[in-house]
Amino acid sequence: MSLLIKNALINGKKQDLYVYQNRIQHISPNISKQADDVIDASQKALLPAFYNTHTHAAMVALRGLGEDKELNEWLTQDIWPREAKMTPELIYQASRLAILEMIKSGTVFFSDMYFYMPETIKAVDEMGVRAAISVVGMDLFDPRQTQEKKKQMRSFFETPVPTDRIIKTVACHGLYTVSEELFLFAINLMKEQKTFLHIHAAETKQETEDCSQRYGISIVEQLNKWHALGPKTILAHAVHLSEKEREIIADTQTVIAHCPISNLKLNSGQMPLDDYLERGITVTLGTDGAASNNSLSMLGEMKIAALSAKNQANNIKAGKVSDIFRMATRSGATAFGLDAGDIREGALADFILVDLTNPLLMPPYDLTANLVYSADSSCITDVCCNGKMIMKERTVNQEKEIKKAFTEALEKSIQ
Numbered sequence: 001m002s003l004l005i006k007n008a009l010i011n012g013k014k015q016d017l018y019v020y021q022n023r024i025q026h027i028s029p030n031i032s033k034q035a036d037d038v039i040d041a042s043q044k045a046l047l048p049a050f051y052n053t054h055t056h057a058a059m060v061a062l063r064g065l066g067e068d069k070e071l072n073e074w075l076t077q078d079i080w081p082r083e084a085k086m087t088p089e090l091i092y093q094a095s096r097l098a099i100l101e102m103i104k105s106g107t108v109f110f111s112d113m114y115f116y117m118p119e120t121i122k123a124v125d126e127m128g129v130r131a132a133i134s135v136v137g138m139d140l141f142d143p144r145q146t147q148e149k150k151k152q153m154r155s156f157f158e159t160p161v162p163t164d165r166i167i168k169t170v171a172c173h174g175l176y177t178v179s180e181e182l183f184l185f186a187i188n189l190m191k192e193q194k195t196f197l198h199i200h201a202a203e204t205k206q207e208t209e210d211c212s213q214r215y216g217i218s219i220v221e222q223l224n225k226w227h228a229l230g231p232k233t234i235l236a237h238a239v240h241l242s243e244k245e246r247e248i249i250a251d252t253q254t255v256i257a258h259c260p261i262s263n264l265k266l267n268s269g270q271m272p273l274d275d276y277l278e279r280g281i282t283v284t285l286g287t288d289g290a291a292s293n294n295s296l297s298m299l300g301e302m303k304i305a306a307l308s309a310k311n312q313a314n315n316i317k318a319g320k321v322s323d324i325f326r327m328a329t330r331s332g333a334t335a336f337g338l339d340a341g342d343i344r345e346g347a348l349a350d351f352i353l354v355d356l357t358n359p360l361l362m363p364p365y366d367l368t369a370n371l372v373y374s375a376d377s378s379c380i381t382d383v384c385c386n387g388k389m390i391m392k393e394r395t396v397n398q399e400k401e402i403k404k405a406f407t408e409a410l411e412k413s414i415q
């Protein structure tokens with residue numbers, strides 16, 4: 001399988017790009033190799049695709065429910081009761097719809113935290129994207145659920161997945177929903193399986209206060225005490241961290257998945273991005289679920305990340321375009337061990353093509369700034385993941401069928 005992109009703007013120059021199997025093999029002007037697929041990109045730029053490091057994909061089925069409520073009220077009144085009625089079929093169809101939205105906005109990878117994972121795995125396999133998938137540890141401090149979750153989390157690692165585009169991870173919902181016993185089990189499992197650990201942490205002030213009451217120390221200190229932190233641990237949100245917690249995160253090279261839209265929308269607070277980056281902390285970007293965003297587009301996330309950083313720090317130098325773009329691309333990919341997120345020979349062949357004649361990308365003084373601040377999905381014409389075109393000229397396979405099947409599954413399941 002080979003692919004040749006002709007005459008694209010790549011790293012600031014008009015060039016061709018040749019993909020063999022799933023890697024970028026060659027970038028230079030006038031490549032004359034034969035390829036199975038040849039794409040003329042004369043009016044286009046070729047850029048890294050996006051890596052969404054924290055989401056709940058199938059929550060697209062809950063988009064628009066319980067608006068204007070705070071996190072706890074929203075979870076207990078609107079989200080959890082409806083999630084209890086969701087069927088595996090709805091999770092499958094909602095995952096397909098979410099992936100469709102992600103592809104159309106240039107995302108090729110998402111780190112997911114949800115349930116009925118075989119359904120999401122099937123959707124990822126069929127639609128050609130990458131994902132980090134886990135069985136979520138969450139027992140609400142009920143000992144029966146603790147044992148049940150342990151079994152499910154263990155057996156997830158004993159079941160093969162259909163594609164190497166899927167990374168099996170360990171997830172714990174958060175310190176306010178997971179017992180110490182289940183947390184310690186998850187941390188051991190993560191180490192034993194040499195994989196990643198994905199946790200909601202310090203999203204709200206309430207959560208930090210609850211942790212102090214339960215354990216007598218802060219969330220990050222408690223996670224550190226359990227030896228849960230390190231470069232393979234991804235903390236989603238991390239909005240409310242003390243000075244000491246920030247030092248621990250930097251020292252242990254723990255990764256943060258910043259979700260600025262969800263944090264602003266649920267009025268959870270603004271993460272001090274500038275301070276974290278200055279400390280050398282790896283910050284990546286996630287959309288969170290569509291029920292609290294309400295979009296899965298990393299384009300919108302980048303813009304709000306930049307604006308939120310400037311506003312929070314009261315500093316025009318905060319949330320720089322180059323930092324924000326790197327968080328959405330290279331930092332997200334490398335956080336999950338993917339040799340991708342930039343355009344270079346030898347890297348995994350994940351990229352997007354953008355239409356330079358789209359009014360939102362004109363004039364071309366600063367293409368990255370245009371991507372962060374003015375682009376929407378209509379600018380992205382083509383998406384390649386793992387060497388395969390999964391969107392061409394804005395067409396994704398089976399789009400009509402995906403939307404129809406989702407609507408039918410939603411009607412059957414919830415109403």
Ligand SMILES: [Zn+2]
Nearest residue numbers: 200236288289
């Ligand atoms: Zn979340």
